[in-house]
Amino acid sequence: MPASAVSPADTAALEQWLAEQKHKSLLRFLTCGSVDDGKSTLIGRLLYDSQLILDDQLASLRRESRNRATGNEGIDFSLLVDGLAAEREQGITIDVAYRFFSTDKRKFIVADTPGHEQYTRNMATGASNADLAIVLVDARKGILTQTRRHSFILSLIGVRHVVLAVNKIDLVGHDEAVFDAIETEYRAFARDLGFETLVAIPLSALNGDNILQPSPATPWYTGPQLVPYLETIEVATDRTSRPFRLPVQWVNRPDLDFRGFSGTVGSGIVKVGDDVLVAGSRLPARVSRIVTMDGDLPQAVAGQAVTVVLDRQVDVSRGDMLVHPGAVPDYSNQFQARLVWMNEEHAIPGRSYLLKLGTQLVPATITALKFRTNVNTLEESAAKTLEMNEVGTVTIATDKPLAFDAYRDNAAGGSFILIDRISNATLGAGVVDFGLRRAQNLSYQSFDVNRQVRAELLGQTPQIVWFTGLSGSGKSTVANLIERRLIAERRLAYILDGDNVRHGLNKDLGFTDGARVENIRRVAEVARLMADAGLIVLVSFISPFRNERRLAREVAGDIRFTEVYVDTPLAVCESRDPKGLYAKARRGEIKNFTGISSPYEAPEHPDVILHGGLHDPVRMAEDLYTRIFDWDAGYSI
Amino acid sequence: MSNNAAGRPLSHLETLEAESIEIFREVAASFERPVMMYSIGKDSSVLLHLARKAFFPSRIPFPLLHIDTTWKFREMIAFRDRMAATHGFELLVHTNPEGLAARINPFDQGSARYTDIMKTQALRQALGAGRYDAAIGGARRDEEKSRAKERIFSHRNAQHAWDPKNQRPELWHIYNTRLAPGESMRVFPLSNWTELDIWTYIYSEGIDIPSLYFARPRPVVERSGTLIMVDDDRFRLEPDEAPQVQTVRFRTLGCYPLTGAIRSDAADLPSIIMEMQASRTSEREGRLIDSDQAGSMEKKKQEGYF
Missing domain, CATH: 2.40.30.10 (Translation factors)
Known part of the structure; x- marks a missing residue:
């Protein structure tokens, strides 16, 4: 390095040193590779070389390193960052651990993503804030399937700078041909991955070859060493050259005289006097001030957290975005x-x-x-x-x-x-x-005859009554009783029944989770259309998932929607077993049967609960009718 | 810090500052009852400074909460009240009333039990009573191994417990702030700051911190190799023990009978930073709580300690 731990000698030097500290830049990178590739050893080596290992830690480290593979310093560097293995055994989620070190030129934040099984998830998380990635390969093994996987995820998440670290070069006799072959193969593979820079470095994390200084063991290598490269690579991406975006996080209103929009500049640059647009409403305004506690700024660039004041009253709230008027999102x-x-x-x-x-x-x-x-x-x-x-x-x-x-x-x-x-x-x-x-081009047709008109014509409140409950809980029986009574009162009702709809509209759907979602979505849409036509729609569907029932309610929009939970215990339903389905499910002849081999998520806040274990269907229909229709002498929508 | 007129890339401190401000604003915009833990030390001082910046010219739109064990250094309490008066934030102070009634103290109960009752339990009481859905703390990932993997927005269940098996992945700067009723979030805006960053920032921003961090002649006794300051007459001296005035300072601040001082001549910020860069022992060494049992920080976190 030499590291920042070197103590300045006198006050002037100290002031100078502190000024440098203030202006260091920041590089975030992640390391990809499995344990065997020497990832932990490399991170440990970087921490050690930046003199961040404290005396008390170093002493215990030397003790623990006995009987382990160590480099010239007698230390197994992987011990510095491991300790995650035990946590993994306990099932603790560790997607990313963050390490910090700095040199005289830069501060570094390293995202260390352990774990084999959850690797994609972990890597994506670690890569999301990284400017650069070190892809480690073991010189003895070359490019592996997982090297390709790591590189694909980097490309997906948009990491633009890659260092291919060909580690354990000492174990292949510092052989130039081995290194060249690996680099050539990787460059060919990575051609389509959109990396802006790609540098291959032969190194030994254990011995320190090509980490800080050129290694005498690889005289044939003329490229940069790892740390000097990380210290100098320019990753200040072109964020600032992109069009201006300011997502509004918080509206700053200390009093009636001040209204500012606080947020972090996502990209681009904004100056006092610039014209901007509100992305959604396309309302124009001009920036009159850029406010911070350190005083007003003439301009703000990507990454700065500021408060922007506009020259006029425009409707802006959290979630809106101020953007460059000539390049809108x-x-x-x-x-x-x-x-x-x-x-x-x-x-x-x-x-x-x-x-x-x-x-x-x-x-x-x-x-x-x-x-x-x-x-x-x-x-x-x-x-x-x-x-x-x-x-x-x-x-x-x-x-x-x-x-x-x-x-x-x-x-x-x-x-x-x-x-x-x-x-x-x-x-x-x-x-x-x-x-x-x-x-954007598909807007709803709006007609003169609307639901209100049809409701008045029919003299009833169009609505959806959604029954949910286990198979055999009594949903259809109750719905049937209600429908008969409504028809007798000359009100127009219609039952959408799970079994019947599955024979027609939804006969292409099976019983996987995905098919069940689609089943409910279609029924919700049909129920909405029928209610819009003026009907009282009684939907009798097991509808086992909360999310889909919520979806049905949302599809209904402003149409009255009553969720009725027919709460009949599984044992009761199974003893009734009107269609013999439970018996079949128990024998394994029906897969994904709700209550047996597929979950039923009971409603947390249904509008009406009917207790099928306590009351017979006539009593339940009576209860429900009272709750929903009795007050409904007139009609409204 | 933000006077970036030249359009050069942001420095690492400017980046850290902006990210912390973004986190503060996200809390204010997403939660109904946030609160900020205020423990008066250097990290809390930086936290307070960043909170003021985040909402300027508005005042900090949530209260600051101090858990007072009644055994803090006297200067800490005076400093706390001065900060509240100067910056006009809402200050809440909570002490565990049962602990107070039972006269729980670090001498009779031992550090672990005392800390549990007067800090951990007190914190849970205060968070529960205030029905806070977000509590902002000053923890940093570089403090300790178990914090290295902590989220910035760390989800707690209705019992204020941290469930390490059920943490949400955190990508980009998109924070999932959604909670079920009764659940809460711990938020750590200083996650990516190191101890050196904190000191450098205090220096460059001129942030006020208690003078306990600076070397001064102070009355201390030495116990098991640790220097303890005798801050008031409640301190129980051994029969043959007498306080010696030595020039010492503190690297972390807590309850005075549990906080070790170091011999030092570093009487101003540059000297502290220089001394810190030269010194080779870890920061939490001065806090007696960690040495009570192995893996104690992880355990404390699961119990609700910050």
Whole structure:
């Protein structure tokens, strides 16, 4: 290095040294490679060489290193960063551990991503904030399947600078031919991965060859050494040269006289006096001040956290984006993206998720899973779901239009996560490839005769009553009783029954989780159309998943929607077994049978609960009728 | 810090500052009842400075909470009250009332039990009573191995416990702030700062910190190789023990009977930074709590300690 631990001798030198500390730049990188490639040893070596290992740690390290493979210093460097193995055994999630070191020129943050099984997920997480990646290969083994996998994920997440570290070069006799062959093979493979820089370095992390200084053992190598290279590589990407984007995080209103928009400049540069647009509304304004606690700034660049004041009153709130008027982002509710799935719960097209992009948070669904990419072979194949650690290319539709950029143009404006609406888990991470324009051109037809008119004509409140419960719980029996009574009262009702719909509209669907989602989506849409036509729609569907029932409610929009949970214990349903299905399911003749081999998620807040274990269907229908229809003497929508 | 008129790339401190400000704003925008832990030390001082920057010209839009064990250095309490008066933030102070009634102290109960009751339990009481859905703390990833993998937004269940098997992946600067009722988030805006970053930032921004960090003549006794300052007359001296005035300073601040001082002549910031760069022992060494049992930090975190 020499490291920053060198103590300045006198006050003047100290002031000078502190001034340098202030102006150091920051490089974030990640290391990819398995334990055997020497990843831990390399990170340990970097920490050791930057003199960040403290005396007390060093002493215990030397003790622990006995009987282990050590380099010239008598230390097994991997001990510095390991200790994750035990945690892995306990099942503790470790996707990324962060290490810090610095030299006189730069501060470094290293993302260390251990774990074999969850490697895709971990690497994607570590790579998301990295400027550079060190891809480690063992000189004895060369380019492996996992080297390709690592490189593909780097490319997917958009890491543009790569160091190919050919480690353990001492174990192949410092052979130039071995190094050349590996470098040539890797360059050929990486040609299509979009890396801006790629440097191959022969090194030994254990012995320190080509880490700080040129190694006398590799006189044939004329390229840079690892640390000097990391200290000097220019990664200050072109973020500043991209069009200006400021996602508004927080509206700053200390009093009535000040209204500022606080956020971090995502890309580009903004100056006082610049014209900007609000991305969604396209309302124009001019920047009148850029405020910070250190005083107003004449301009702000990508990465700075500022508060912008505009010259006029425009409607701006969290989730809006201030942008350059000549280069606006996409504003649409559909886009194509690549998605890394990160949860044990599979990705299911049609299911409703929450999508967070910048400061925007909206409901969204995967409308199509175009294909899955095998991260080892890069082969694309058709898929119905994505499992944990799988990568897919998808189209996504959001409930409201979003402002976004393609990820390759602007990482901050084109990256998003998907969140489960019940557990709030982060399920997946995605990068936007491009916006789809279709959705913008498709607007709803609006007719003169509307639901209000039809409701008045029929003299009833069009609505959806959604029954959920186990097979045999009594849903259809109760729905049938209600329908008979309504018809007797000259009110127009219609039952959508799970079994019947599956014979017609949904006969192409099976019983996998994905098919169940689509089953419910279609029924929800049909129920909405029928209610819009003025009917009272009674939907009798097991509908076992909370997310889909929520989706049905959302599809209904402003139509009255009552969720009725027919809460009949499994044992009671099974003893009735009107269709003999439970018996078959128990014998294993029916797969994915709700309650037996597939879960039923009971509603947390149903509008009505009917107790099928306590009351007979007539009593339940009576209860329900009172709750829903008795007050309904008149009609409203 | 932010006067980047030249358009050059941001320095590492400018980058760290901007990222911390972004985290603060995300908390203010996403949670209903945030609170910031204020422990008066150097990291808290940096945290306070960043919070003021994040919301300027508005005031910090959430209260600061100090868990007062009643055994803090007297100067810490005076400093705390001065900061609250100077910067006009809302200051909440909580002491475990049962611990107070039972006269729990570091001498009779031992450091582990005392810390559990007066710090961990007290914190849980205060967070529960305030129904805070986000608590901001000053922990850094470089402090200790178990913190290296901690999230910036760290999810806690309804019992305030950290479930290491159920943490959310954190990508880019997109933070998943969603919570179910009763759950909460711990948020660590200083995650990516190192001890050197903290000191360099304090120096370059001129941030006020308690003078306990600077070497001064102070009355101390030596116990098991650790120098303890006798800050008031509650300190129980052994029969043959008498405080000696020595020139010492503290690398971390906590409860005075549990905080080791170091012999030092570093009386100003540059000297401290120089001494720190020359010294070769880890920072938490001065805190007696960690040496009580192995892996104790991990355990404390699962119990709700910061």
